Amino acid sequence: MALLEITNLNLAMSSYEGETHILKGIDLKIERGEIWGMVGETGSGKSLTGLSISRLIGSPPGRYLDGSILFEGRDVLKASDKEMRKLRGRHIGMIFQDPTTNLNPVFRIGTQLVDVALHAGSTDPSILGLTASASRGQRKKAARALSIEMLDKVGIPNAAERIDDYPHQFSGGMRQRVLIAMAMIGKPDLLIADEPTTALDVSVQEQILRLIHDLVEERNIGVLLITHNLGVVAQICSHVAVMYRGRILEAGPVGDVLKRPAHAYTQALLDSIPTVHTKRGELRGVSGVMPEFDL
Numbered sequence: 001m002a003l004l005e006i007t008n009l010n011l012a013m014s015s016y017e018g019e020t021h022i023l024k025g026i027d028l029k030i031e032r033g034e035i036w037g038m039v040g041e042t043g044s045g046k047s048l049t050g051l052s053i054s055r056l057i058g059s060p061p062g063r064y065l066d067g068s069i070l071f072e073g074r075d076v077l078k079a080s081d082k083e084m085r086k087l088r089g090r091h092i093g094m095i096f097q098d099p100t101t102n103l104n105p106v107f108r109i110g111t112q113l114v115d116v117a118l119h120a121g122s123t124d125p126s127i128l129g130l131t132a133s134a135s136r137g138q139r140k141k142a143a144r145a146l147s148i149e150m151l152d153k154v155g156i157p158n159a160a161e162r163i164d165d166y167p168h169q170f171s172g173g174m175r176q177r178v179l180i181a182m183a184m185i186g187k188p189d190l191l192i193a194d195e196p197t198t199a200l201d202v203s204v205q206e207q208i209l210r211l212i213h214d215l216v217e218e219r220n221i222g223v224l225l226i227t228h229n230l231g232v233v234a235q236i237c238s239h240v241a242v243m244y245r246g247r248i249l250e251a252g253p254v255g256d257v258l259k260r261p262a263h264a265y266t267q268a269l270l271d272s273i274p275t276v277h278t279k280r281g282e283l284r285g286v287s288g289v290m291p292e293f294d295l
Helices: 046-053 081-087 109-123 136-153 172-184 202-219 230-236 254-259 264-271
Strands: 004-015 018-030 035-039 062-071 092-095 190-194 222-226 239-244 247-253
Touching: 004 046, 018 046, 018 062, 018 222, 018 247, 035 046, 035 202, 035 230, 046 062, 046 190, 046 222, 092 172, 109 136, 109 172, 136 172, 172 190, 172 202, 190 202, 202 222, 202 230, 222 230, 230 254, 239 254, 239 264, 247 254, 247 264
Parallel strands: 035 222, 035 239, 092 190, 190 222
Antiparallel strands: 004 018, 004 062, 239 247
């Protein structure tokens, strides 16, 4: 049984102009130990696919027309809200794109991490190293200790002191590490990373990617990495899916897809990547703009 299996996923979104068909027959299977990269232009449906896995798209405006999302054999589209709350954080972790908007500026980092740890611990007390009979005080103390441990694991210096700082006291790269710690604190089986290296410099990007790779090797989890950067995909991913206008045009092992692309769109994306030999004025882009979705 695959860790995650998406079959014929179709999603429509409502607006004042009517209902728009966004995702059109998405098929994707992720096994433990695999890192899948999902690439494509802005507006192709990558982030909506990731949000659908955790069922974080409201209804309305979202409406699933067809398909299934099986996580360890359970269809999350048919799960109750209570069941989804147990899955999120504990079994499915998500690193959101922008740490500036996804960390609450008025709460200390520790407060936000402890809340996530307590939520995961309410589903599985063993995460906190406690039994179900532990008192609230014991759970909070264990959650704080786990938060410090995770901050240290993601490379935050002096984690025991920095846990009481506010988000604005961290650099962009450090805030991104905090989001990774938050996503991993529940020891999830599947990690969805939506543009985790956006706006980070090259050295910090390398550290974040290495951290994700090490987590996969250490815990044998599955990862869906949503990105525009084919260089990142080639560096860290085992498989890649190429999206365009709500469809996956091509998917498979990274070596096969990037070295022998079967679709003209994949080849166009590869041709747009600059190399050390690219001269000024020779950079090739993908012509045109993303077409409007069908109403």
